[in-house]
Structures are given as C-alpha cells and as structure tokens.
Amino acid sequence: MCTFTVRGLSRSAGERTETLQCSSTVQGAKAPKVILEPKVTANFIDPLIEPSLPELRFLYMYDEKVPIGEQVQELTLTNVSPLALTLSLEAASPFSLDIKGMALEPQQSSTVQVSFHPGFLGDRVSGTHEAPLLITYKEHPQQDKVTSLPSLNPNPNPKP
Helix, strand or coil, rough: CCCCCCCCCCCEEEEEEECCEEEEEECCCCCCEEHHHHHHEEEECCCCCCEEEEEEEEEEEEEEEECCCCCEEEEECCCCCCEEEEEEEEEEEEEEEEEEEECCCCCCEEEEEEECCCCCCCCCEECCCEEEEEEEECCEEEEEEEEEEEEEEEECCCCC
C-alpha cells in the first residue's frame, strides 16, 4: 500500500481545479504508464483575523519625578475565517510581545500583550515611531499588520 499526500496552495481565494497524474514505469517498459489521473477541485479561502483594535496608540509624557516604564496594551485577535489558523506574531523595537504565535479555531480568540518601551531612543526628543505588529500564517502566504503608533512627548525638550 502506498500513501500520497497532495498539498495545494493559492495566492488568491476562489475555486481551483487541477488534474493530477500518477504514473508508473515498469522495468523494461519504454514509457511510463498512467495509473491514476484524478481531477481535484479545492476552494481556497483567505485567512481572516479580526483585531479588537484597528491600531494601537501609545502616549509617553516625560516627568522627571517618574522613572520611564513600559506601557502595555492588550490586543485580541479573532479568527473570523471558516478554517483553523496558525499565526506567527512579530513586533520590532521599541515593541515586544508576550507571545510569538497562536493557533485559532474558527471564531476563537486569543489575546496578546503588546509592550511599548518609551526609552528606546535614549534621548528626550518629541516624535512618533510607527512600527507594525506583523501577522503571518502557517497555512497561507498572506501577511497582515496592526499599526502601533507611539507618541513621545518628553517636554521640556520639543523637537526643533
């Protein structure tokens, strides 16, 4: 008995049909013989994650009497597609995450804590620093982003 696993991928959603061919070459034969030629149809679905917030906003105000500390926000991600999804999460400095991935069944949610580190530049200059939370999928090449927008207002040294 032989077991064959066929995996299909598509960069876009929709129905796809493909004809597969399994051939065998018998010793002494001049050409392979087709032993199986099934037509396979699959409906590809884009992964759909719904974040609890469209973007994360952080605000840091300098106060010389208060030590610089990280700020944390929770972001809940819900799988609104009809298939189970395995997510990988990535954040660039000055952000960090408490988890790097999750597996979600349809309609299931999970929460990630996004931390912002306001002292990342080492100066006290006002400004903003946009860095997305990147979501990738094990089952699909699509990537999604949730924008993180920190504002640094460390008065009394505004940006010139």
